[in-house]
Amino acid sequence: MELRVRGDRAVLARSGSDAGHELAPEQLPLGPDLAAALHEWARVAAAMRKAATGQSAALSDPGQDAVGVVSRRGRQLAGRVATEMHMTVQYRDPVTDMATVVVPSPDDGRRRGPRHARGYDQGLFQRSPGEPTPWATGLAVSALMTVVVAVGMLGLVSTLERATQGWIAFAAAVVVSGGLLPSLWLGRRVPIVRWVCFGAAVGLAVSWIGALVLLL
Incomplete structure (x- = not known):
């Protein structure tokens, strides 16, 4: 599975497949929050890619910092996709076009959705490790x-x-x-x-x- 930016939208496709086999995040069991975050990131990345076209050599330090923020956010979202899909995801940076392989998090139960499957905030009354019994x-x-x-x-x-x-x-x-x-x-x-x-x-x-x- 590969995470890409097509236009100003995030898409996912099997590695090496063409644009005809791309799927929108909404078509996969990722949840509405993650799908919205992917598209928001894609819009920012697309705008930055347009601004950087033909000017990569002249980017100022603040510009490089912004590219780094977008890249890190993309890798983070790719990690969440990998965890939700239980598979390795190849993340292609939309600004630098560099590819990175992201593996699912071993703690995938932590992201099984909001406030369910793990007893939301089950540690509310839980003592901290090492805290003596009163x-x-x-x-x-x-x-x-x-x-x-x-x-x-x-x-x-x-x-x-x-x-x-x-x-x-x-x-x-x-x-x-x-x-x-x-x-x-x-x-x-x-x-x-x-x-x-x-x-x-x-x-x-x-x-x-x-x-x-x-x-x-």
């Missing part, structure tokens, strides 16, 4: 949540048991516990949040022991 703070939070959940559940059960019947209090405890358990299970491995989940889980267990004592 045992003191975490256990304090867990203890606080244990007290809050246990007192709340026991207060609910005892109030309903006195005001209505025992089975209504038992049913209410089941409903509350069933509503909390999925959230506690999902958060059990999330740093920071897991301390709250651990404390709430212990509080539920303690409250059920107390509830059974009250109801039986």
